[in-house]
Amino acid sequence: MAIKVWDYLREYENEKEEIHAAIERVLKSGSLILGENVRNFEREFANYCDVSFGVGVNSGTDAIFLGLKALGVGAGDEVITVANTAVPTVSAIVSAGATPVFVDINPDTYLMDTSLLENLITKRTRCILPVHLYGQCVDMDDVRKAANKHGLKILEDCAQSHGASFKGKKAGSMSDIAAFSFYPTKVLGGFGDGGMVITNNEELYKKLKRLRFYGMEKTYYAEDHGYNSRLDELHAAILLSKLTHxxxxxxxxxxxxxxxxxxxxxxxxxxxxxxxxxxxxxxxxxxxxxxxxxxxxxxxxxxxxxxxxxxxxxxxxxxxxxxxxxxxxxxxxxxxxxxxxxxxxxxxxxxxxxxxxxxxxxxxxxxxx
Structure with missing residues (x-):
């Protein structure tokens, strides 16, 4: 039998009873979209990452896209990131209307070479988007130093770094906004697509909740131009169960x-x-x-x-x-x-x-x- 680069079947067998029980609870609850499982998972995952707020969305790609939109990044803006990343990082930047500007990597870690940031910052730079690749964090001291000096926003791409830390600080807790993916292969993965945006800023949190749901808050009235990007109850329940592991x-x-x-x-x-x-x-x-x-x-x-x-x-x-x-x-x-x-x-x-x-x-x- 082949040895695969990734497989979930044994893990599923070990956790099958928990997963089936979580699914059953959702199906019997009468609530399938943006119910208590999403709210509970948002709270628990944000707490795990040492931040105040989480907003569940339908993918890691949307987490980056909506994070950029919440930060006000758009047409005419530049976002500094790396070319050694998954396409969704760059796809989200372009979809937000901004222009990705690539910085080379450190050849030892394959992470963003933060010593090169200063040379790439222009009057159009709006955001630095470090990718915590393969499971470890970019040097966030350097990123924050550059961002603070030039008044830039920071969005962490944490799709591959659930639970990682830099100098005792969890991935996702060192920026204005951070984006996570729960794609099946991830450190915390579900059985389909899913993502989350996390932040310590309450105003950004409120804006993200509107953006994921057509720009709406409590009634069927668009306060902002928004999108349809929701983590569903079934995936939230499964992820909430898997978060304990x-x-x-x-x-x-x-x-x-x-x-x-x-x-x-x-x-x-x-x-x-x-x-x-x-x-x-x-x-x-x-x-x-x-x-x-x-x-x-x-x-x-x-x-x-x-x-x-x-x-x-x-x-x-x-x-x-x-x-x-x-x-x-x-x-x-x-x-x-x-x-x-x-x-x-x-x-x-x-x-x-x-x-x-x-x-x-x-x-x-x-x-x-």
């Missing part, structure tokens, strides 16, 4: 990462580095090797499936050609995209399966090297 998920991910570090030491792979001050949650375990494509092909022949996050930097995609970037503009981002790949990483991955992966890599790399 998030520390277990993270503990297991950290254990697996520690084992990979030991098993693959001196293997010829460049292993993940945790930036000083970070508590990594290992949404992904990202390795690096110039022979990446051959390694992946050989692993596949052995029924070991891995992934690349991400094989094409966004600034090189035809869909964003209009931004005016060209190959060579972000050298560290582009080089990493040719060499990185992610090993199987999820809480129900067994120790035996992990050993099979490690042994296969040693064998393959010994032949390549």
């Amino acid at each position: 998030i520390d277990e998920y993270i503990e297991r991910r950290r254990f697996l990462a520690e084992q990979y570090n030991k098993l693959l030491f001196n293997s010829g792979l460049t292993l993940p580095k945790t930036m000083q001050g970070n508590q990594h949650v290992y949404y992904l375990y990202v390795c690096r090797n110039p022979g990446r494509d051959n390694i992946i092909a050989e692993l596949k022949r052995r029924d070991i499936l891995v992934n690349i996050s991400y094989p094409w930097p966004i600034h090189t995609m035809t869909g964003y050609k209009f931004l005016g970037y060209k190959t060579g503009d972000l050298p560290h981002t582009e080089k990493a995209a040719r060499e990185i790949f992610s090993l199987p990483m999820y809480p129900s991955l067994t120790n035996e399966e992990q050993m099979i992966v490690a042994d296969a890599l040693h064998d393959i790399l010994s032949k390549i090297n």
